[in-house]
Amino acid sequence: MTYQLSTLQNGLRVASEHLPGMESIAIAMSVDVGARHEEEAEGGLSHLLEHMAFKGTSTRSARDIAESFDAIGGQFNAYTSLEHTVYYAKVLKEHLPLAVDILSDILLHSVFDPQELKREQGVVLQEIASHFDAPDDLIFDLLDRTAFPDQPLGRSILSTPERIMSHTREALVTYMEKHYAAPRMVLSAAGNVKHEMLLDLAERYLAPLSPGVPRPPVVPGRYVGxxxxxxxxxxxxxxxxxxxxxxxxxxxxxxxxxxxxxxxxxxxxxxxxxxxxxxxxxxxxxxxxxxxxxxxxxxxxxxxxxxxxxxxxxxxxxxxxxxxxxxxxxxxxxxxxxxxxxxxxxxxxxxxxxxxxxxxxxxxxxxxxxxxxxxxxxxxxxxxxxxxxxxxxxxxxxxxxxxxxxxxxxxxxxxxxxxx
The missing domain is CATH 3.30.830.10 (Metalloenzyme, LuxS/M16 peptidase-like)
Incomplete structure (x- = not known):
């Protein structure tokens, strides 16, 4: 098992670990942004942006993205936490180039079509409703808002229906430009992966990622109870x-x-x-x-x-x-x-x-x-x-x-x- 790490000129870290005896490769694009990085008016943007990433690029429709992974038997998804957003995929080793291509495409060329945004806001509202119907999930919102009152760590990752519906395409673009900077991102892979190939793919597809600019420091967490x-x-x-x-x-x-x-x-x-x-x-x-x-x-x-x-x-x-x-x-x-x-x-x-x-x-x-x-x-x-x-x-x-x-x-x- 061999771990290797490289860094592109724009600051993106590319890391891999070869795991012998496998036919597949898992890749992840981890971004140092989550719900605790949101200002109050930005509530839910980290999660909404994750949803919108799969809704079409300048060269691929949302259906194209889904069918591309289905056609090779691959899996892809994403999640948002309080501190990070992660886009990930799992494919057979021969399909690594396509997986990196698609993940790079959604990070660099998502169009955030207003009609798609409206539909996806509706999807997030359904997710929020489902969350409220699950008391074993909802109870954690009560805990967090009481343990960390009036601070980002105490807010729900999903935010509120009113806040979600207030977000515009411009808000998504601004938020992405603010946080999705190469030095705050990691492309990682594990399985039957050759680091040289992963690095070549990263240089081919992800070199255009912006090195970004400094962002405001995260609000420190202060437990209250x-x-x-x-x-x-x-x-x-x-x-x-x-x-x-x-x-x-x-x-x-x-x-x-x-x-x-x-x-x-x-x-x-x-x-x-x-x-x-x-x-x-x-x-x-x-x-x-x-x-x-x-x-x-x-x-x-x-x-x-x-x-x-x-x-x-x-x-x-x-x-x-x-x-x-x-x-x-x-x-x-x-x-x-x-x-x-x-x-x-x-x-x-x-x-x-x-x-x-x-x-x-x-x-x-x-x-x-x-x-x-x-x-x-x-x-x-x-x-x-x-x-x-x-x-x-x-x-x-x-x-x-x-x-x-x-x-x-x-x-x-x-x-x-x-x-x-």
């Missing part, structure tokens, strides 16, 4: 408990990942065993982390019945508080093995590897070798775990709830249980 609960006629109460955590750059990042896994990362986790197996209070309970460039959170999610709403948040608080006192060697060993297995298995997926390369170069300015990541996981100590546990209890928790909230305890009671 608090309470946000919405009554809704649902069968279950959806609950998220958020705690201030760490950025992706923090020295204790890997300790936090292990900590979250012990707390709620699987069927043997503390929360699963206590809340579901022992007490039968919830079907789904889990913990997860959100690590941004400058801040982060650890979240616990569960869904339960109305009658269990009074007890469950307090039990979550008790378990989090208890775990801050330390974990067992058996628990630490188990989650180390889980994390390593997940990484090694994911490495067999070229799409995951191409995505890792792009994200690492945008976030860390280098691609972290798998051996280094595994060494960091193995190096986590019990002192590290206790330090992370104490950190999680240093700030105001965020409680977000959606559904039958009548029996839910007040935020002060949950916070008091955690911070006492």
């Amino acid at each position: 608090g309470d946000d609960r919405e009554a809704d006629d649902l069968e279950q109460l959806h609950l998220l408990l958020g705690l201030p955590a760490l950025s992706a750059h923090d020295d204790d990042y890997y300790a936090l990942q292990l900590y979250s896994s012990i707390l709620g990362g699987g069927m043997s986790s503390r929360l699963f065993q206590e809340i579901r197996e022992k007490r039968g209070l919830a079907y789904h309970v889990s913990s997860m982390t959100a690590a941004y460039a400058d801040c982060g959170m650890m979240n616990v999610y569960c869904a339960t019945g109305e009658n269990e709403a009074a007890e469950l948040p307090m039990l979550l608080a008790d378990e989090i508080k208890r775990m801050a006192g330390g974990v067992t060697e058996a628990e630490l060993s188990r989650v180390r093995n889980q994390q390593k297995a997940e990484l090694l298995m994911a490495r067999e997926n070229p799409g995951r590897v191409a995505g890792w390369i792009g994200r690492h170069l945008l976030v860390f300015e280098r691609y972290k070798p798998l051996k280094e990541i595994i060494a960091n996981i193995e190096a986590v100590t019990h002192d590290d775990m206790r330090r992370v546990g104490a950190l999680l209890l240093e700030g105001m928790p965020t409680l977000a709830a959606l559904g039958p909230i009548g029996k839910l305890p007040p935020h002060e009671a949950v916070a008091g249980r955690l911070l006492a």
Whole structure:
């Protein structure tokens, strides 16, 4: 497995990792722009622009783009996060030139036809409506806007119907020119790829990318915490408990990942065993982390019945508080093995590897070798775990709830249980 990195004269980074024994190649164009880069009036533009990228160029219609990938049995898509936008494709190795050609075409020559924009705005409105019909998705919007109030990290990636419908073709073009600059982009590939070929294709198709101009600094994330609960006629109460955590750059990042896994990362986790197996209070309970460039959170999610709403948040608080006192060697060993297995298995997926390369170069300015990541996981100590546990209890928790909230305890009671 060979990793190589080159940089074009315009600043675009071109990176690849050859994975032996594969017939396919996954490519990704990762752009250092997401919802947190948007000014308030630009809400939803990152996501809308991602949608519009596949809606036609000066030489290809939207149908041409779709049929080109279908004709070779390829896959293509894109996604937007709070910090990045990623366009990706997976094709057989002989079709790499076409895949790079099309991805380059949509990034350089999209026409943003006003009629296509109007139709795609309607599609995004349907996506927003679908989001509101999914309480296990919507609950995360409540959490973010409460944990990070009045700042970009607290806004929805999808934005609002009113904001989406206000955007014009000119707004899309201006936003793209502002953020889609070669030094803020990475073309990555993994699988049966030859770096020299990828570099030649990048120079042929992507050399015209603008080197860009400086843009305003991103608004720093500032965790606040608090309470946000919405009554809704649902069968279950959806609950998220958020705690201030760490950025992706923090020295204790890997300790936090292990900590979250012990707390709620699987069927043997503390929360699963206590809340579901022992007490039968919830079907789904889990913990997860959100690590941004400058801040982060650890979240616990569960869904339960109305009658269990009074007890469950307090039990979550008790378990989090208890775990801050330390974990067992058996628990630490188990989650180390889980994390390593997940990484090694994911490495067999070229799409995951191409995505890792792009994200690492945008976030860390280098691609972290798998051996280094595994060494960091193995190096986590019990002192590290206790330090992370104490950190999680240093700030105001965020409680977000959606559904039958009548029996839910007040935020002060949950916070008091955690911070006492």
